[in-house]
Amino acid sequence: MRLTIFWERMAEHFGPAYADSFAHDHVMTQLGGRTVHEALAAGWDAKDVWRAVCDAMGVPAENR
Template sequence: MRLTDFWARLEEAFGAAYARSIAADHSFAGLGDRTINKAIADGIDTATIWRAVVAAYPDRVPSRLH
């Protein structure tokens, strides 16, 4: 998944402002307790990051975005 696609999905699921907040402030167990921003900086594949987001917010992410 391209980085631009990742951000588009995150913003569609959470709204632009909240998506950026989640990316900066929420540590995901599926990412080794990293934030999204840290995982991206560490070179974690965006598809892996997206799966961690879906796992953490299964009711928030529409199934069409899985």
């Protein structure tokens, strides 16, 4: 998954204003105790980060 698609999906699910705030502030156990930004900076694949967000936040299957 390209980062542009990842951020589009984040904005679609959380809203454009909250997506970055969530990605910056929300520490997720699914990401090894990292935020979305930290996981991406550490080299995690955007697809794996998106799956972790979906699992943690209950994103409906049709929006994954």
